[in-house]
Amino acid sequence: MPSFHHLLIHNANEIRTITMNRPEKRNALCPLLMQEITQALDEAEDSDCRVVILTGAGPAFCAGLDMEHLSTLHATTEEEDRRDSENMANVLRTLYEFSKPVIAAVNGPAIAGGMGLAMLADFTLAVPEAKFGFTEVKLGYVPAIVASFLLRQVGEKVTRELLISGRLIRTQEAYHLGVVTQIVNAEELMQTAYACAQGLLQNSPQAMREVKRLLAMHSKRRLDEEIEDAIEVNAHQHSAEDFREGVQAFLKHRKPEWPSLHTRV
Template structure:
């Protein structure tokens, strides 16, 4: 597969996938979402036994790219539904990947970037890393990530993070259970590989079976949550608040919400 937005490198049996749009702070496009999903699926079918996910440059991922926001207001309901389904497939593929996954968060991981970083089995972050589910700031609903977040931190904390849309640092993320370790930036890559190598000492079949078991225990609830999330995601893009929020963001002004 030709990859334009990510880099895939092997230090057998460890594979690293790097979000590779450093000039755009690794902001996500449709192309990146498709390439990431394919890369995760290829990793599952390969002989690699551990996967590291990181970002090029000074950011992990700043969320959705501006170019994607600019086109959203003109999409049809069917196109919005297709967008939501593509994002759901990306998140589910990462969550259900049967090999251990490690996120090496080298900088800001915002909105969808937070989702990717915290869905990995292990999340390592630099002291300067920032996280946030900022969708409500532009009239959007963080529907798909909400299903996974509720599993990770519970209902009350999910409401705090999703309704405020606030940014939070690595220390709070660790306190919430979204980050496993805080690692100095210059040591992040080596620590991610050290962790991956320590996992290689375990039975790959046992780890795979454990991951499948954990996913199966949550599948009924998660399947229902994702169905609801897909609907909410698509519907939110048809609202006046979404149109105003996106317009305000693009015009660099404060949104004016109708009460």
């Protein structure tokens, strides 16, 4: 098994736990972490583990894209912008099409790309205190890649409301929307995740794999097109003035002054 810089891997009884391990950054998704999650899933695909649990170290599940990394994107080339968007698309697509059951144990906030990881698991267990949301518009960014997946889970009206408002929702509301499958107290979260995994070990691995393959096949053609469009939108947005201002305002803890307010459309 490869060694990882930002992940902890634990194997027990055919259950593999993948823990995002950047607690000082609230497990924010830097390029290396996104690549490592994709690599860890690919390695688990070929291993003898039968169920994967995904969780986060520290008080957060995943805070979304690393803001310090986002602040450097305006200085990158168009090719680098595209590669950065492809990293996010790859990790979400790999999780969506992963052939074995995945349980997300959401131990704290799951924001933006972090919510994407949480909702794309087959089972999403979350503590009552967790928060979810796609806050990208508050930074002048576009949650383009997660949009296709969210649309399939909650429908167009809710997707529009969540992505355009950028508001945060609590676990109870996420549960009612079908994004969270079970609410679990923090002290019981990992125990419940392992119990869920143990139950899945009683099922036919071949039958579960075929269920997941069938569901992924239903969406594949449209996802191919939608994700390509989303990558283009994200890569283009990296050069937008509102995006640059939003990130700088966040890092400097001030209210953004959107340049697009003064631009005639």
